[in-house]
Amino acid sequence: MAAETESAVPSSDPPVGAGDAQPDLLPVRMLNEFAYCPRLGTLMWADGEWAPSLDTRQGLFTHRRVDKGDRRAVPESDAPPEEPLHARSVSLSAPGEGLTAKLDLLELDGPVATPVDYKKGKAPDLPEGAYEPERVQLCAQGLILRENGYRCDEGVLYFAGSRRRVSIPFDDALVERTRELAAAFRLAAANDRLPPPLKDSPKCPRCSLVGICLPDETNLLSAEAADEHTGGALHRKPRKLLPALSEALPLYVQQQGAFVGKSGDRLTVKLEGKKLTDARLLDVSQICLFGNVMLSAPAISELARRGTPICHFSYGGWLNAITTGLAHKNIALRIRQFEVAADPAASLGIARGIVAGKVRNQRTLLRRQLKERDKGDRNHPALTALDDYRQRAEHTTEAGSLLGLEGMAAKTYFAEFFGLLPPWSRGDTNGRNRRPPTDPANAVLSFLYSLLTKELHVAVQSVGFDPMLGVFHRPRYGRPSLALDLAEEFRPLVADSATLMLFNNGELSEESFLSRAGAVALTDAGRRSVIAAFERRLAQEVTHPIFGYRIVYRRVLEVQARLLARAVTGEIEHYPAFTTR
Amino acid sequence: MRHAYLICYDIATPKRLRIVHKTLKGFGDPLQFSVFRCELTKLELHDLRERLAGVLHDDEDRVMIANLGPINGRGDESIEFWGAPLSLAPDRGPTIV
Numbered sequence: 001m002a003a004e005t006e007s008a009v010p011s012s013d014p015p016v017g018a019g020d021a022q023p024d025l026l027p028v029r030m031l032n033e034f035a036y037c038p039r040l041g042t043l044m045w046a047d048g049e050w051a052p053s054l055d056t057r058q059g060l061f062t063h064r065r066v067d068k069g070d071r072r073a074v075p076e077s078d079a080p081p082e083e084p085l086h087a088r089s090v091s092l093s094a095p096g097e098g099l100t101a102k103l104d105l106l107e108l109d110g111p112v113a114t115p116v117d118y119k120k121g122k123a124p125d126l127p128e129g130a131y132e133p134e135r136v137q138l139c140a141q142g143l144i145l146r147e148n149g150y151r152c153d154e155g156v157l158y159f160a161g162s163r164r165r166v167s168i169p170f171d172d173a174l175v176e177r178t179r180e181l182a183a184a185f186r187l188a189a190a191n192d193r194l195p196p197p198l199k200d201s202p203k204c205p206r207c208s209l210v211g212i213c214l215p216d217e218t219n220l221l222s223a224e225a226a227d228e229h230t231g232g233a234l235h236r237k238p239r240k241l242l243p244a245l246s247e248a249l250p251l252y253v254q255q256q257g258a259f260v261g262k263s264g265d266r267l268t269v270k271l272e273g274k275k276l277t278d279a280r281l282l283d284v285s286q287i288c289l290f291g292n293v294m295l296s297a298p299a300i301s302e303l304a305r306r307g308t309p310i311c312h313f314s315y316g317g318w319l320n321a322i323t324t325g326l327a328h329k330n331i332a333l334r335i336r337q338f339e340v341a342a343d344p345a346a347s348l349g350i351a352r353g354i355v356a357g358k359v360r361n362q363r364t365l366l367r368r369q370l371k372e373r374d375k376g377d378r379n380h381p382a383l384t385a386l387d388d389y390r391q392r393a394e395h396t397t398e399a400g401s402l403l404g405l406e407g408m409a410a411k412t413y414f415a416e417f418f419g420l421l422p423p424w425s426r427g428d429t430n431g432r433n434r435r436p437p438t439d440p441a442n443a444v445l446s447f448l449y450s451l452l453t454k455e456l457h458v459a460v461q462s463v464g465f466d467p468m469l470g471v472f473h474r475p476r477y478g479r480p481s482l483a484l485d486l487a488e489e490f491r492p493l494v495a496d497s498a499t500l501m502l503f504n505n506g507e508l509s510e511e512s513f514l515s516r517a518g519a520v521a522l523t524d525a526g527r528r529s530v531i532a533a534f535e536r537r538l539a540q541e542v543t544h545p546i547f548g549y550r551i552v553y554r555r556v557l558e559v560q561a562r563l564l565a566r567a568v569t570g571e572i573e574h575y576p577a578f579t580t581r
Numbered sequence: 582m583r584h585a586y587l588i589c590y591d592i593a594t595p596k597r598l599r600i601v602h603k604t605l606k607g608f609g610d611p612l613q614f615s616v617f618r619c620e621l622t623k624l625e626l627h628d629l630r631e632r633l634a635g636v637l638h639d640d641e642d643r644v645m646i647a648n649l650g651p652i653n654g655r656g657d658e659s660i661e662f663w664g665a666p667l668s669l670a671p672d673r674g675p676t677i678v
C-alpha cells in the first residue's frame with residue numbers, strides 16, 4: 001500500500017535527544033558525536049545546534065528502513081534477516097548511568113539482551129571492528145540494558161554498506177572508556193566555553209557543523225591573540241571548508257494585492273487568481289513581503305518548520321517584523337550577550353571594532369571613487385580626516401566619544417559621497433536625511449539600509465542572538481540594535497556601493513521616483529531595481545581579508561555574525577570587523 | 582554544488598502516479614509527461630530518494646535517475662529538445678515579483 005506523502009524535507013529536524021524532557025540524561029547518539037569531536041558533541045547537546053548533512057540523513061534513512069521493516073529493496077541499504085525475538089526502536093533510560101537511548105533493534109534471548117545499531121556505511125577494516133565513537137555509543141546502550149536488569153556482554157553493529165554484523169564485546173576497557181567520555185561530556189556541557197576546535201583535522205571537512213563551528217577560522221583568531229603576547233609567527237591560513245555560495249535565495253513579493261500560497265513543496269505567487277511565479281521551497285532562503293501582500297497559513301507554518309524567516313516590510317520599505325519558527329535554543333549565548341551588553345567596557349571593545357571597521361570601509365570607498373574622478377589625489381582632506389577618526393575610534397575609552405566620532409566620520413564621508421552622485425538625485429541638502437527622505441539618493445540609501453538590516457537581523461538571529469540588544473546602538477523599543485550594530489561595517493560595502501552603481505549606471509532615473517508633499521519614494525519598478533542591485537551585491541565574491549579565501553558577501557554576513565558570537569563568548573579576544581582594501 | 586538530474590518514471594496506479602508527480606514538482610520542473618529535470622545537492626537528492634521510497638512499489642513501478650553533471654556546466658547543455666519542453670531551464674537568481 002502506498003504510504004501517504006510524508007510532509008516535506010525535514011531540513012530542520014532536531015537531533016534525536018535534543019530538547020528532551022530530561023535534559024540531564026545524556027542521549028547516547030550525542031555521546032557518539034562527542035567521541036568524534038568534543039566540540040561537535042557540545043555544540044549539538046548543550047547549544048542545540050543542528051545542521052543536516054548527507055551522513056546524518058543517510059543514517060536516519062537506514063534507521064527508518066529498520067523501523068518499517070524490509071518491505072522493499074532500498075537503493076542504498078538493506079535490513080538484515082529478522083531475528084526470532086526482537087524489538088525495534090526501543091527507547092530506554094538508565095538514571096543511574098545518566099544515559100538514555102533509542103535502540104535500533106534489541107535482540108532478546110532469555111535474560112540476555114543484545115543491542116543492534118545500524119550504520120549506513122561499510123564495516124571498517126580495524127582490529128576493534130569499528131571506530132571508537134560507534135563502539136562507545138553501542139557500549140552505552142549496553143550499560144543502559146544492564147541497569148534495566150538484562151545481561152548484556154556484547155552488542156552488534158550492522159553495517160548496511162557491506163551487510164555485515166560486527167560483534168563488539170563490552171570488555172572492561174570499553175566500559176571504562178564509555179563512562180569516562182560520558183563524564184567528560186557532562187563537564188564540557190556545563191562549561192561556559194566550548195571545547196576548542198580540532199587543529200587542522202581531516203574530520204572537519206566531513207563534519208555537519210563545520211559552518212557553525214568555523215574550526216580553522218577560530219583557531220587562527222585565537223592563535224593570533226596568543227601570538228600578540230608571545231610574539232610568535234602567524235599561523236597557517238584556514239582551509240576553505242565553507243561552501244562559497246548559498247543555494248537558496250530570497251523571494252521578494254512587492255506586487256500589491258499578491259497572494260503567496262503553498263502548493264506541495266512549492267510557493268506560488270498569484271494576483272487575482274493568476275499565477276505570477278512559483279519557486280521550489282528548496283530555493284527560498286527567506287521571503288520578504290512589501291505592504292499589501294497576503295500569505296497563507298499553510299505557507300507560514302511550512303516556512304517556520306523549515307526555519308525560513310518571513311520579513312514584513314511596509315509599502316514604503318520600512319522593516320516592520322520578522323516571523324520565524326521556534327526560537328533558537330542557544331540560551332548560553334544569549335546570557336553572555338546580555339552580560340556583555342551590561343558591561344560597558346566589554347560592549348565598548350566590540351563597538352570600537354565595528355565603528356573603526358565602518359570608517360575604514362567608508363574611506364576605502366571614497367579613496368577608490370576619488371581616485372577615478374580626481375586622477376589620484378591621495379591626500380584628499382576627507383581621506384586624511386577619516387583616517388584620523390578611525391584611529392581615534394580604535395582607542396577611545398568612552399562610548400559617548402565613539403558615538404561622536406562615528407557621527408563626524410559620517411558627516412565627512414557623506415559630504416563627499418553625495419558629490420559622486422548625479423545632481424538630479426541628491427536634492428538641496430547634499431547630505432543624509434530620512435523619515436521621510438526628501439530626494440532620490442536618500443530614498444535609495446534608506447531602503448538599502450533597511451534591506452541590509454533585514455539581512456543581518458536574520459543572520460544574528462540564526463546564530464542564536466537576541467537581535468534587539470546591541471553593543472553600540474542602545475536598546476530602544478522596536479529597534480533591532482544588534483542587527484544595526486553589525487550592519488555598520490557593511491553599509492559602505494553593500495548599500496553605498498550599490499547606490500553608486502544604481503545611479504551612475506543608469507539603472508535608476510527620475511521616472512523611478514514619486515514625489516509627494518516633499519517626500520520622495522521609489523516606484524514599484526524603481527524598488528525592484530534596487531532590490532536586484534542589492535542581491536547582485538550580496539552574490540558578489542570577495543576575498544576575505546583575514547582568512548584569504550573567496551566567498552560571496554551573503555556568506556560574509558553569516559561568518560561575521562558567528563565571529564561576533566565567538567567574541568561575545570570570549571573564545572576569540574576581539575571581534576574582527578570585515579574590511580576591504 | 583547542485584547537479585542537474587533527469588528523472589523519469591513509470592508508475593502502475595493513478596494514485597501513486599499523482600503522488601510521485603506531486604513529489605517531483607517540489608524538486609524540479611517537468612520537461613515532458615513523466616520526465617523531470619531537477620537541480621539538487623546530494624543532500625536534496627537523498628531527500629527525494631527517501632520520499633520516493635515511501636511511495637513506490639518496486640515490483641510494479643520504475644524510476645530512472647540520470648546525473649547530467651554540475652549546473653552551469655555540462656548539466657545545462659546535455660539535453661536536446663525537439664518541440665517545446667513543458668518548462669524552461671530555471672532562473673537561478675533571487676525571485677522578485
Ligand code: SF4
Nearest residue numbers: 037040198204207213
Ligand atoms: S568542524 Fe571540526 S572541530 Fe568543529 S565540531 Fe566539527 S569536527 Fe569538531
